[in-house]
């Protein structure tokens with residue numbers, strides 16, 4: 001199971017908690033110009049799919065695709081980007097070879113994307129579940145990315161050209177998310193949403209983190225997990241769950257972490273720090289005698305989750321129906337909160353978990369989405385290199 005985890009670099013660090021809540025985002029949504037779908041756009045995927053898979057192992061930062069990008073590189077007017085013009089299943093995605101490189105607002109940087117990660121919210125948004133608050137179509141999907149700064153806005157203070165960064169590009173994923181997302185060669189991001197790429201992590205590893213690790217962190221923070229308390233993570237092998245187990249033990253000082261997964265993933269749960277790995281194909285967690293101070297539900301089992309929480313405890317529900325006293329929250333993007341997690345990532349105390357079927361090359365975004373949407377991914381589904 002170690003194959004899922006990145007290598008660690010010994011170090012020590014401290015972590016001070018910060019509020020996850022941020023003020024309203026300043027939107028910089030210059031109109032997105034996308035070229036018309038070409039009759040052969042599906043063929044681009046099909047042809048490129050035959051071009052072969054990237055190496056399984058994760059490359060070191062110095063040899064990552066964007067490491068060669070010079071700060072002085074001229075930014076083109078057009079770029080390759082995955083786009084959809086209508087809501088639907090993964091077949092609505094098309095590869096556009098001439099999408100407009102997004103304009104850079106004064107508080108934004110332009111990032112040459114080296115790697116991007118998929119999240120279930122990308123698929124739900126593409127399916128039209130958040131139409132009422134979505135940005136207008138056409139959409140370049142993608143929230144998570146890691147890459148190199150190639151241009152900075154006039155008010156940007158923390159970053160300069162050539163900096164390696166990572167982050168979740170829209171502050172509120174469901175409320176007016178950016179029209180021009182991270183599944184593209186370039187993306188424009190407010191500096192406050194970005195952090196330095198953790199030393200020792202490559203772009204694939206860094207891109208796997210932002211949305212999932214911030215969800216894990218904000219879930220545990222809002223649930224009020226304290227040192228010495230116990231936590232149950234429903235969906236411990238997924239993108240969010242795999243990081244929630246690690247943060248609970250390494251950052252929040254949980255005395256006991258339990259998690260659920262299917263049989264083949266129980267060893268992974270243990271390797272992430274779970275003291276108890278519950279095989280949901282054999283046992284109903286809600287029928288077991290143990291009760292927990294905090295339950296994090298990343299599966300949509302809110303009705304069962306409330307049965308195993310101690311009196312006065314908290315149940316954070318990430319998806320599905322909420323049963324009192326459970327509560328729902330939606331992650332927000334915060335670069336300084338990511339910076340505070342960097343020492344844990346740099347020391348190897350918290351490790352990215354990359355699904356072994358990836359990283360998927362840029363040409364295989366449709367296949368990567370289809371895989372994510374099986375609901376069986378282990379850790380994160382990452383896209384790299386780009387393009």
Ligand SMILES: NC(=O)c1ccc[n+]([C@@H]2O[C@H](COP(=O)([O-])OP(=O)(O)OC[C@H]3O[C@@H](n4cnc5c(N)ncnc54)[C@H](OP(=O)(O)O)[C@@H]3O)[C@@H](O)[C@H]2O)c1
Nearest residue numbers: 120215235237238239240261262318319329330331376377
């Ligand atoms: N509210 C928010 O801000 C927020 C933020 C992030 C994510 N979310 C939501 O949280 C959910 C999880 O996100 P994610 O990124 O972790 O998804 P994910 O990576 O796609 O989750 C896949 C994992 O779920 C596990 N799983 C499926 N059914 C399970 C069950 N009955 N019991 C235990 N594990 C089960 C699978 O393990 P097996 O193969 O072993 O079944 C698989 O490893 C999604 O619905 C997502 O939209 C919400």
